Amino acid sequence: MLKVYGDYNSGNCYKIKLMLHLLGLEYQWFAVDILKGETETPEFLAKNPNGKVPVLELELEDGTCLWESNAILNYLADGSEFLPAEPRLRTQVLQWQFFEQYSHEPYIAVARFIQFYLGLPEERLAEYRKLQKRGYKALDVMEQQLNRTPxxxxxxxxIADVTLYAYTHVADQGGFDLSSYPGIQAWLARVASHPRHVGMLD
Known part of the structure; x- marks a missing residue:
């Protein structure tokens, strides 16, 4: 059985959980507490030398582990309806995954970490305000696309949607107001309506 090492509140870990449910795959979840340093133990570093969650341990005798959430999504979705085979569409999926890692997650997820995990400490308020501006720019890009296509x-x-749903649907926990983004709001509802959808904390 597949084994997932992750933090239930992490958007990156949630991507993997959601994908496994969409595919109907069985797995075991092993909770890892980031704030307690559980990603820095020798046992965890043997699975991911970069010391980050999520990690997917495959059902192989050699104990192969995959890390980096979007790479894991591509592995799991290969050959399924969630990863187009046509080169142009597949490249557009990758385009959105790179966008998430470079233009979305560094701002929306980090703002959420400062507010939701750390409680907005005074020494990080200036950083938090800068993240807001850049996070809204990423939401603007998504809104343009989602006003054109479902x-x-x-x-x-x-998996482009799985990738960006993870942190967008909890963006309010980082201080982002989605009320002026009707395209994103409709898309969030559309994603959540899938019959095999699972919530972050379900």
Whole structure:
């Protein structure tokens, strides 16, 4: 059985949980507490030398482990309806995954970490305000696309949506107001309506 090492409140870990449920795959979840340093133990570093969650341990005798959430999504979704085979569409999926890692997650997820995990400490308020500005820019980009198509890559729910849903649906925990983003709001509801959808803390 697949084994997932992760933090239930982490958007990056939630991506993997959501994907496994969408695919109907069985797995075991092993909770890892980031704030307690559990990603820095020798046992965990043997699975991911970069010391981060999530980690997916495969059902192989050699104990192969995969890390980096978007790479894991590509592995799990390969050959499924959630990863287009057509090169142009598949590249657009990757385009949104790179966008998430470089233009979305560094701002929306980090703002959430400062507010939700740390409680907005005074010494990080200036950083937090800068993150707000850049996070809204990422939301503007998503809104433009979602006003044109129901999902980020056209008509089909894909891992591009899983990738960006994870932190966008809890963006309010980082101080982001989505009320002026009707396209994003409709998309969030569309993603959550999938019959195999699972919530972050379900």
């Amino acid at each position: 999902y980020l890559v056209g008509e089909q729910y894909s």
